[in-house]
Amino acid sequence: MNKRSCALVVVGNEILSGKIQDSNAWFAAREFRKAGVALERIAVVPDELDTIADEVRYCAARFDFVITSGGVGPTHDDLTIEGVARAFGRKLTLSEELAAIINQHSAGKPNPARLKMAEIPEGAILNHASDIWFPTVQLDNVYILPGVPQLFEPKLLMLANRFRSDPYFMRAIYTSAGESMIAAHLNDCLAKFPQLMLGSYPKFDDSDYRVKLTLESKDRDYLQRAFDHLMNMLPADAVIRSE
Amino acid sequence: MNKRSCALVVVGNEILSGKIQDSNAWFAAREFRKAGVALERIAVVPDELDTIADEVRYCAARFDFVITSGGVGPTHDDLTIEGVARAFGRKLTLSEELAAIINQHSAGKPNPARLKMAEIPEGAILNHASDIWFPTVQLDNVYILPGVPQLFEPKLLMLANRFRSDPYFMRAIYTSAGESMIAAHLNDCLAKFPQLMLGSYPKFDDSDYRVKLTLESKDRDYLQRAFDHLMNMLPADAVIRSE
Incomplete structure (x- = not known):
């Protein structure tokens, strides 16, 4: 890319x-x-x-x-x-x-x-x-x-x-679990998908979620595989929604 | 200071x-x-x-x-x-x-x-x-x-x-003249008051002035002398107001 x-x-x-x-x-x-x-x-x-x-x-x-x-x-x-x-x-x-x-x-x-x-x-x-x-x-x-x-x-x-270049693709996951509880899963995901750009952003206001995870890549298929992998690992009741 | x-x-x-x-x-x-x-x-x-x-x-x-x-x-x-x-x-x-x-x-x-x-x-x-x-x-x-x-x-x-330290003092001059017309006066002022912090900010919207000049120093007397010097040099009809 x-x-x-x-x-x-x-x-x-x-x-x-x-x-x-x-x-x-x-x-x-x-x-x-x-x-x-x-x-x-x-x-x-x-x-x-x-x-x-x-x-x-x-x-x-x-x-x-x-x-x-x-x-x-x-x-x-x-x-x-x-x-x-x-x-x-x-x-x-x-x-x-x-x-x-x-x-x-x-x-x-x-x-x-x-x-x-x-x-x-x-x-x-x-x-x-x-x-x-x-x-x-x-x-x-x-x-x-x-x-x-x-x-x-x-x-x-x-x-x-x-300077326009290949576009970035992004998915997002909103969790009810705090960062400490999901950090190990994020590390595991990055170990398998080292090229993934993975951001973890806690919220301290009255949002309906505690952490927003952003997954990005210029490779749409790679992004989808990383997204699926992470969603499979996260406890189902920890995920509020995804985009 | x-x-x-x-x-x-x-x-x-x-x-x-x-x-x-x-x-x-x-x-x-x-x-x-x-x-x-x-x-x-x-x-x-x-x-x-x-x-x-x-x-x-x-x-x-x-x-x-x-x-x-x-x-x-x-x-x-x-x-x-x-x-x-x-x-x-x-x-x-x-x-x-x-x-x-x-x-x-x-x-x-x-x-x-x-x-x-x-x-x-x-x-x-x-x-x-x-x-x-x-x-x-x-x-x-x-x-x-x-x-x-x-x-x-x-x-x-x-x-x-x-880390609180000696305060900054600031004066401002608003001019109707553009930057090119007053640049020589600013250079003259800095030659006489080299420690002065002098900013020149042109406006391109519909403000009532063309340039805002900011004069700053931690030495209030020095600032006042620099301000007086610059005001004396600028053509009277070029100054809209000062603060």
């Missing part, structure tokens, strides 16, 4: 200081899952050049591709593009193409701050899409997205679609 | 796969800020022993303290305690004290799965609090918290209080 792995690097003091609740990570997690892409890491880092560079370098070496969110713009705290360049040991260079696009879409005269947004890492590519005028800057396997959700989300959807 | 730095490591496939929206990071960011603690990193990692260990080791070496969220419990996907032990090169050992607490609060007979929760890293400390019976396991500067928000939040508040 085809699997693509990715990481998301969220850049922004405003999130770490609790001024703004990030919604881009939650959006990306759901959309990548729907697209069969494995999001394997989310990191939120401050507006610091070396910290951004370190995290991007770490992720770019380990995952098929990396998305950054935020830190793109004309002011002092917009350091993501320079951070990505530093991660790859590249310099920034003025993109004439991007400068022309920016001038075309800006009121008033060009100024140095606006021109800063036309600087991209050496070797970077501009990805154009019809609906958002500002292109997505790509360096190697890193895609630099803006943090504003109205801009992040359509760009993320385009990337999820580009 | 006293500054404490910290990092949050969120453990859980359910967050990376978009099944659950994490709320603990957002809660921790706000509460640490109120307590004057600098949250400088958030990482969300999967239920994998080495990945947890790598991230915890990275954070424990760089920040005053580290909080983990999630991955605590009796099942196969609860790997945080072992991951933290591995980060410090420690073995797991059965805590007689914790085993007694768990048995005291559990219905039915002890079983191996439940006893797994009494295993803690060698050298770990148990932090007790009256309102939640399960103690917080601490190894060196790492505090292991459960992922369930009803349990995470009261434990986080206790830690925020324990």
Whole structure:
């Protein structure tokens, strides 16, 4: 089964200081899952050049591709593009193409701050899409997205679609037994189906169940066999329902 | 001014796969800020022993303290305690004290799965609090918290209080001018007040302003001087209001 792995690097003091609740990570997690892409890491880092560079370098070496969110713009705290360049040991260079696009879409005269947004890492590519005028800057396997959700989300959807992979299949079992009582059965199931993605989520509110088990795989038959095996092992009166 | 730095490591496939929206990071960011603690990193990692260990080791070496969220419990996907032990090169050992607490609060007979929760890293400390019976396991500067928000939040508040530090002060300026038009003034302000935490947040919805500037410092006088300096530089008609 085809699997693509990715990481998301969220850049922004405003999130770490609790001024703004990030919604881009939650959006990306759901959309990548729907697209069969494995999001394997989310990191939120401050507006610091070396910290951004370190995290991007770490992720770019380990995952098929990396998305950054935020830190793109004309002011002092917009350091993501320079951070990505530093991660790859590249310099920034003025993109004439991007400068022309920016001038075309800006009121008033060009100024140095606006021109800063036309600087991209050496070797970077501009990805154009019809609906958002500002292109997505790509360096190697890193895609630099803006943090504003109205801009992040359509760009993320385009990337999820580009990297679309074999879908995940999921079944769920809701139990009246607590985790301690079923843990041995879960271990047994994983011993027989080591490729199964098996999650166990206890509920402490007034739900009608105590634990939700999720079984996932990209192989539908494998999932069905694992599901049947686990259902056979669990005491009948411990299972409230399954999906 | 006293500054404490910290990092949050969120453990859980359910967050990376978009099944659950994490709320603990957002809660921790706000509460640490109120307590004057600098949250400088958030990482969300999967239920994998080495990945947890790598991230915890990275954070424990760089920040005053580290909080983990999630991955605590009796099942196969609860790997945080072992991951933290591995980060410090420690073995797991059965805590007689914790085993007694768990048995005291559990219905039915002890079983191996439940006893797994009494295993803690060698050298770990148990932090007790009256309102939640399960103690917080601490190894060196790492505090292991459960992922369930009803349990995470009261434990986080206790830690925020324990590490309480000098408060942050904040002023805000709302401008009608876009970021490109004020970027030079922001750079000038930072050149004169390099310790100022200065954020610039453009709005793309129908707010009555285009950019919100936040000025922060733990030094109230320094903040006031930086605020006055920036207000003097910004064109009067560019400022809609300040706070």
